[in-house]
Amino acid sequence: MMHIDKQISLIKQNTQEIIPEEELIRKIKRKGSLLVKFGVDPTTPDIHLGHSVILLKLRTFQDLGHKVVLLIGDFTARVGDPSGRIKTRKPLSVKEISLNAKTYREQAFKILDATKTIIDYNSRWLAKMSFSQVLKLTSRYTVARMLERDDFSLRYRNNISIGLHEFLYPLMQAYDSVALKADVEIGGTDQKFNLLLGRDIQRDYGQSSQVIITMPILEGLDGKEKMSKSLGNYIGVTEASSEVYGKIMSIPDELIFRYFRLVSVLSREEIDTLEKDFKEKKLHPKEAKKKLALEIVRFYHGEKEANYQDERFEKIFSQKGVPPEISxxxxxxxxxxxxxxxxxxxxxxxxxxxxxxxxxxxxxxxxxxxxxxxxxxxxxxxxxxxxxxxxxxxxxxx
RNA sequence: GGGGAGGUGCCAGAGUGGCCAAAUGGGGCGGGCUGUAAACCCGUUGGCAAUUGCCUACGAUGGUUCGAAUCCAUCCCUCCCCA
The missing domain is CATH 3.10.290.10 (RNA-binding S4 domain)
Structure with a gap:
């Protein structure tokens, strides 16, 4: 196993927060291999680069010898995560959920190491909970504390409805950590509340609290909103290489290095060097972006395809030609x-x-x-x- | 349980009997300028047919009227105040 300092430094890269960091170190020292939980809502069947930020981090954990549980929230999907929402989500049908979960799994393995990933479903324990168990869980938290959340309080203040069941969502997610005995839970910064709640609930159930790691939310192609399928500003991991390449070329310049850091697998040193050249105007923004596009396409489609798209782009757009292969x-x-x-x-x-x-x-x-x-x-x-x-x-x- | 407000196009938000396919803004799309960047400028944004036409649309269903997004009835949904 890699030296602990080196491990921590790799884990820490690009994270928003690790709460608490000392505990992560302690846990690694004590157990060696940790159980890292990542919960996914099978609501969007397509994984995009926004999701990849977290998946790449999980991959780092796997490479360091830790275990990753990809928890499919097939049960929680019936409620829908209220995080960051201004409206109640519409519940998904059982059929949609299982279909989405399948797609998600397949796509996630473009990034994760399948042999080191455990897939689980939270219906396994949530579906069976009795009402009294639910009461036990819900009594651990108060309405006032729920309303501390920005998304809820915003909705509350703006007279937008909040379903009672939406209050249950964070608790269900927290209980997942109990059921899995998670050592670490990772999520986007928008998940901070839910992740923290997991710590509290685990403690209430007599477990040691998970360490939480939040990752930055990646901006989409517009450079403003977060990347999401519903906003149409995303790059899917299964999209055609030409699309991926082209979409990268259309991101705002300000995002180039954020993308390099969060969604490419170049080392920190390589990126720093590129950024230095960029800032000193030795590297033209377009060239920097082409390099980024090349890297991303290489990761998902391989070396050959990446080079091909690189040439193709020049041909069509810089020289205003016609692509060599079109339908x-x-x-x-x-x-x-x-x-x-x-x-x-x-x-x-x-x-x-x-x-x-x-x-x-x-x-x-x-x-x-x-x-x-x-x-x-x-x-x-x-x-x-x-x-x-x-x-x-x-x-x-x- | 009582009282009040409201549901309009992708979103926000005007319109309160005909001039409304529905102001305005955002977003989207197309063009120009560029580096498929940003900023900026112009155009466009229900469908069919085409130069004054038709169909579908303003929560749902019925009704009044020559004519409704606009009036009435019932229903569904949301919010506020009181209990």
Missing amino acids: SHFVNTDKIWVVELLRSSGLVSSGSEAKRLIQQGGVRWDGEKVKEVNSILSVKRTHTLQVGKRKFLEIIKK
Whole structure:
């Protein structure tokens, strides 16, 4: 096992808080291998780079010889985590939950070491709890303390409803730690309250309290909001390499090094060097970003694909060309109305949208801007249809 | 249990019988400038058909009216005050 100081330094990297740090050191000294809990809500079936911040940290734990429990909150999902919410979540159906859990698991293993990961489901103990057990649990906490949470108090003050069951969520999550006898629980900074509650509840149940580690919340492509699927500002770990590369290129400059630190696997030293060059203007922002895009694509899609996307990007965007490989759409007429083609090929969702785009000069046929809404295109062999800057389609005569 | 306020487009929020597919802002999309960055500027943002047309839409269902997001009834949901 790696020396303790080295371990702690690796664990500590990029974390927001470790509470309490001394206890983490003590636990490692005493037990050697710790049980690290990470609870996931199977609400979003797609893992994105925002989630990867935590998963990468878990991976570090695994590499250091610790055990990771990926706890699927299949039972808590029926309530929905109120953390940071301004509205009550709508509950998921049992079917959705199991499907999402499956996807989550598969995707998480793009980052985690499957052989060192224990998967568990909290329905295993929560579903069986009797009402008196629930009472025992709920009596450990007060309404006033629940309302200390910003999200709850905000909702309360703004006259937005808070379901009683939402108060139960943090307690359920805390109880998970009891059931698992977790040594460490990790989560985003927005989870701090829930994680801390785990410490209290474990103590109430006669266990030693878990150490909690919070990780920063990654901003999405807009650079403002946190990365989330519902906001559409995310990069999914299973997205096509071209998408991942392109999306990285569209992040605001201010985020470049935050992304390097939180979602790439480059060493701290390498990143520091890059950042130094960047600040001294020896490294152009675009080049820094390309390096980042290359790194991320390499991690999820491999070296070869990363290099390929790197070249491809230059070709299309810097030289305004057409990507070498694009999906195809077949037509079996010689002549077709642009609007019709745009719609039938699925590039746009309605005729009105197609017309709008044409009027705004956003549609190109073989590189030429389509000027008239009424244009009839003659399809000879293979043509390129482009919408906006990023959407391409190869139109082939059947 | 009693009293009051309210539910509008992706979000926020106007509108309180026809001029409303619905102001304004945000977001999104397209264009320009660029480095697929930021900032800025312009345009656009229900669908179908096309130059004055039709359909769907203002919590749900019925009703009044030539005509309703706007009035009435019932229902569902949310919030506030009192108990």
